[in-house]
Amino acid sequence: MKKNASPAGGDISLVYSVRLPLSSATVNHVASLIRAHRKKIRSRWRTLNDGRIAVIVLAHLRNDERLADLAGGTGVSASTVRRWVLEGIDLPAARSPRLDRALAKVAKDSGCVVLLDGTLIRTRRRTGRANRKNYSGKHKAHGLLFLALTDAKGRLLWISSARRGACSEITAARYEKLCARLREFELGAVADLGSSAWTTVTGNIRRSSPGSGRAAAGACPRRRRS
Helix, strand or coil: CCCCCCCCCCCCCCCCCCCCCCCHHHHHHHHHHHHHHHHHHCCCCCCCCHHHHHHHHHHHHHHCCCHHHHHHHHCCCHHHHHHHHHHHHHHHHHCCCCHHHHHHHHHHCCCCEEEEEEEEEECCCCCHHHHHHHEECCCCEEEEEEEEEECCCCCEEEECCCEECCCCHHHHHHHCCHHHHHHHCCCEEEEECCCCCCCCCCCCCEECCCCCCEEEECCCCCCCCC
């Protein structure tokens, strides 16, 4: 059998415009991070300016655009786009606050309670045996699990690293050692008691608001026994 290595769509490449639902402040923020990084590593020039690189990075992260498609539309190689995307992920991640620093800031500002909850970010289904690791039986979907801490006004303080979707919220909390961290800074946690995954271990439980399904306690949540 004779192999045909030519593209299925032919040799003609067409470029089209796609709307990216992001604010200009987000694009400017990512561009400023890239600009500062280039200055730090003394990168003299790149094929595209920092603003266009930021748009490419956000287009891949927001719309899951293929690297080859983004590369073909901008006249660069797919490996270059991949390097930009990885750089665009590492730069904001390096500026994210650590858990102990976030809790120390709450304690310094005379705070006594933080809000704790988990969320599943849905992803595509993986192939092979790796498929089961990202499948959440609770949500009946594939994704990655994150834990988030906010202050009493709901402002984001810290977000955990990604865990496989099959991991439960309480297991992710144990990986991050949230119990010890909260006790270290003498802070209480407000967890969602409306979910079967969370409950508290202390007797000093107080409702945050009538019928809200939330309760505050000074210890970390545990699994509810059947």
